[in-house]
Amino acid sequence: MGEASIPSGYSADSELDHEGPDPVWLQLAAVLLSRIERGDYPENRPIPSIAGLVQEFGIARGTVQKTTAFLEDRGHVRIVPGKGVFVVPRGDR
Amino acid sequence: MGEASIPSGYSADSELDHEGPDPVWLQLAAVLLSRIERGDYPENRPIPSIAGLVQEFGIARGTVQKTTAFLEDRGHVRIVPGKGVFVVPRGDR
DNA sequence: GGGTATTTGTGCGTATGTATG
């Protein structure tokens, strides 16, 4: 499970597709990256909380955490327990 | 998951069953309601603090908070941050 | 005003069980 790649065809405003072949957690990664790219989530600022993303996308907490763990693994965000999930500046990676 | 119903078979002095099918947070709701009904927790007075319930029942804080949020949603209690969880008088609902 | 204690709110981490494809 360490060689997942971000599916194409998902933008910052995409709805998640629970029926298609792409895992929801990967779709969410694509959406969040798109939003970071677009500037919705500024550098060194936290993305919405896991609970917030659960609310917005109507998915499970564990699924969101799988996404954030993946994004941290890729260096896109930095997870700070008790604080939030922060956007890593592009220059810092 | 907005249609949870209080399981039967739990009274004011019931022990919580971590093995059975009923969620602990719902069992706790049944116990607290039973105590309110019985008069252990008077109207317009706070039930034991979250920390106190954690201690008494040996469960996690998040589990207790799920219960109190549920009871507030049902109108049985009113949560006041920094003060406590107050019993709503029957006449007020 | 400041300091401390209490209580609830809000974060993430982790583990386990269940269901589905």
Next chain:
DNA sequence: ACATACATACGCACAAATACC
């Protein structure tokens, strides 16, 4: 058997509101 996804439950830390001294 495996990955995905959801629900539950526990742990831990810090913030905010309230109250008291």
